[in-house]
Amino acid sequence: MNAPAKPTVTILAALNKALSDACAEDEKVILLGEDLADPEGGGIVGVTRGLSSKFGDDRVRSTPIAEQAIMGAAIGASLAGYKPVAEIMLMNFTTVAMDMIVNHAAKLRFMSGGQTHVPIVIRTMTGLGFGSGGQHCDYLEAWFAHVAGIKVVAASTPEDAYGLLRSAIEDPDPVLIIENLPTYYTPMSHELPDPSHRVPLGKAAIQREGSDITVVTYARMANETRNAAAKAAEAGISVEVIDLRTIAPWDRETVLASVRKTGRLLIVHEAVREHGVGAEIAAVVNEELFGELKMPVRRLGGAFAPVPYSKPLEDAFAPNAARILECITQCVN
Amino acid sequence: MATNAYGPGAETLLDIYRRTALLKANDERIRKVITSGKIAMVYYSYRGQEVVPSALSACLRDDDQLCTIYRGIHDMLAKGFPLKELWAELAGRTTGSCKGKGGPMHLTYPPKGIMVTTGIVGSSAPIANGLGWAAQLDKSDRVAIATFGDGASNIGAIHESMNLAAVWKLPVIFVCQNNLYAEHTAYKKMTGGETIAARAAGYEMPGVRVNGNDAVEMYAAAAEAVARARAGEGPTLIEAMTFRFHGHNFGDPGEYIPKEEMAAAVAADPVPALRAKLIADGIATEDQLAAIEAAIEVEIDEAVEFAVSSPWPVADDLRVDVFAEEIAR
Numbered sequence A: 001m002n003a004p005a006k007p008t009v010t011i012l013a014a015l016n017k018a019l020s021d022a023c024a025e026d027e028k029v030i031l032l033g034e035d036l037a038d039p040e041g042g043g044i045v046g047v048t049r050g051l052s053s054k055f056g057d058d059r060v061r062s063t064p065i066a067e068q069a070i071m072g073a074a075i076g077a078s079l080a081g082y083k084p085v086a087e088i089m090l091m092n093f094t095t096v097a098m099d100m101i102v103n104h105a106a107k108l109r110f111m112s113g114g115q116t117h118v119p120i121v122i123r124t125m126t127g128l129g130f131g132s133g134g135q136h137c138d139y140l141e142a143w144f145a146h147v148a149g150i151k152v153v154a155a156s157t158p159e160d161a162y163g164l165l166r167s168a169i170e171d172p173d174p175v176l177i178i179e180n181l182p183t184y185y186t187p188m189s190h191e192l193p194d195p196s197h198r199v200p201l202g203k204a205a206i207q208r209e210g211s212d213i214t215v216v217t218y219a220r221m222a223n224e225t226r227n228a229a230a231k232a233a234e235a236g237i238s239v240e241v242i243d244l245r246t247i248a249p250w251d252r253e254t255v256l257a258s259v260r261k262t263g264r265l266l267i268v269h270e271a272v273r274e275h276g277v278g279a280e281i282a283a284v285v286n287e288e289l290f291g292e293l294k295m296p297v298r299r300l301g302g303a304f305a306p307v308p309y310s311k312p313l314e315d316a317f318a319p320n321a322a323r324i325l326e327c328i329t330q331c332v333n
Numbered sequence B: 001m002a003t004n005a006y007g008p009g010a011e012t013l014l015d016i017y018r019r020t021a022l023l024k025a026n027d028e029r030i031r032k033v034i035t036s037g038k039i040a041m042v043y044y045s046y047r048g049q050e051v052v053p054s055a056l057s058a059c060l061r062d063d064d065q066l067c068t069i070y071r072g073i074h075d076m077l078a079k080g081f082p083l084k085e086l087w088a089e090l091a092g093r094t095t096g097s098c099k100g101k102g103g104p105m106h107l108t109y110p111p112k113g114i115m116v117t118t119g120i121v122g123s124s125a126p127i128a129n130g131l132g133w134a135a136q137l138d139k140s141d142r143v144a145i146a147t148f149g150d151g152a153s154n155i156g157a158i159h160e161s162m163n164l165a166a167v168w169k170l171p172v173i174f175v176c177q178n179n180l181y182a183e184h185t186a187y188k189k190m191t192g193g194e195t196i197a198a199r200a201a202g203y204e205m206p207g208v209r210v211n212g213n214d215a216v217e218m219y220a221a222a223a224e225a226v227a228r229a230r231a232g233e234g235p236t237l238i239e240a241m242t243f244r245f246h247g248h249n250f251g252d253p254g255e256y257i258p259k260e261e262m263a264a265a266v267a268a269d270p271v272p273a274l275r276a277k278l279i280a281d282g283i284a285t286e287d288q289l290a291a292i293e294a295a296i297e298v299e300i301d302e303a304v305e306f307a308v309s310s311p312w313p314v315a316d317d318l319r320v321d322v323f324a325e326e327i328a329r
């Protein structure tokens, strides 16, 4: 018997193709960010490699290191009919552009009474694993999910990365896409998605069906959860894994239907647990399903500390498959 | 600065005066209406700064785009914001340009190129760059304007924006309305360097300081900057010297402004000064100008009446315009 072919397709390649296909299909799609064009290497990890050569440096522009100016340029161009995809190199750097994102991108549609809108995509990467310490790998999705007017997305597979990015570019409102840096290069699939592939915003994926417990997660933690669920199955525990894919607005129907079935819910994210996305999901599940729960809703998240440098501390900071499995086992027994 | 090749002709001066008269009358009416209790609102009076946007707008077309600030109703009216939609928005009614959701600090009216009004100091400029980039991509000769204050010239967003506009050669005009105060703080006290205009040199873009209260000087500087931008020659910074007569916001007595400074500024009120010039130069007669002013008062009467007799929004409107799709109940 032949061994199954090894996967070759990475999230990085899927994102590159999504941007390329979007630029090819719609000349209103424009890209900007630091080091983004080919003379500067096509992005520091290469997500945009080849695009300025293909679509010209009018449409695909490297920028100064000026996050407010980057976001402002994206917002302004979108007000005039373009669909800018702005790259903020790392998620921590969104903090110096918060005014543009929160006070302007998210609010102009509402404050103008619908006369203007801001169809931009903000791509940014993050995630621990490379020992970069406290200012280069935070998950700040809860900051943005708390703001009315911006959608927040994170994929854990190449197919979803492609489909969500294409949908985000076509969406008439601002979408923040959080990409996981350490898993960019992990081969996960066999084929690059077709240009027609889309993943609707606001729709979660049930990545594994199960009956004993629901685990709601996203981004790299979805990979860890899938691994934990496979191990749990060996021990006779049936885990339903839901990858939210869109963090805001999140797919309440899918989550509630699953928890109604299993009666147990664990939420897992890499972001600091306190005041995180898990708290919102837990609150809604309590409001809607209190009488049907077999246990209090549980959460696993990052420690309430800045992301540390030292390897043992970094390992201790965030959930992983082993810790998720341990928690699942506790919950079910 | 003296006038350059771009000095305004008689027709243009009269056009500028028409705008300043509208702006002045509108400010006076807003303050009166707030005082009477007829409409409650936050208000940042621009009285004293009317000539800056009037002369600027006389160089602009409807498709030229503007990003302005909380103290920006003068910028918008000069560019053609319709009075009824303006007043209804100030009154928070559904007939306002923003359906009552924006208010005085977030007025928007795209048909006249009034794209963004921000309440955040300095944030007009980054967005104006994007409008300029779009004009470049469209191969259009339209321009984008960012207006902001002297205080804003010290915030990072302005500098990030001037640098990007310079390196991308964007058709953007940065108009700093230097009214010598930022809230309660005197310009001199918080500004490194003599002028704000000089900062443009650091980005290798033209920077000029002009008497913004002088229609001829202001128009000439604006016309030159607009011509450069339309020709693809890049951005300009104009520092327009002016003054505000009524404190930072409505209710601020402005006690931090020395009495003599205020008295001198009011004595040099740019609107009656321009009016007197038009008559002295034989561009218009007293009767003509009085007729213009009377017509403006009637228009404002109608706009105020329209506003206060319009319906209020309802709670369900909170679910609309957050996203393209309505928020579920």
Ligand SMILES: Cc1ncc(C[n+]2csc(CCOP(=O)(O)OP(=O)(O)O)c2C)c(N)n1
Pocket: B071, B119, B120, B121, B148, B149, B150, B151, B152, B153, B179, B181, B182, B183
């Ligand atoms: C980022 C930010 N900081 C502070 C404020 C509060 N604030 C509003 S107006 C203002 C003064 C701005 O002065 P200036 O730029 O000279 O404009 P002017 O009000 O004189 O037209 C301040 C500090 C703000 N709105 N935004």
Ligand SMILES: [Mg+2]
Pocket: B149, B150, B151, B177, B178, B179, B180, B181, B182, B183
């Ligand atoms: Mg000022």
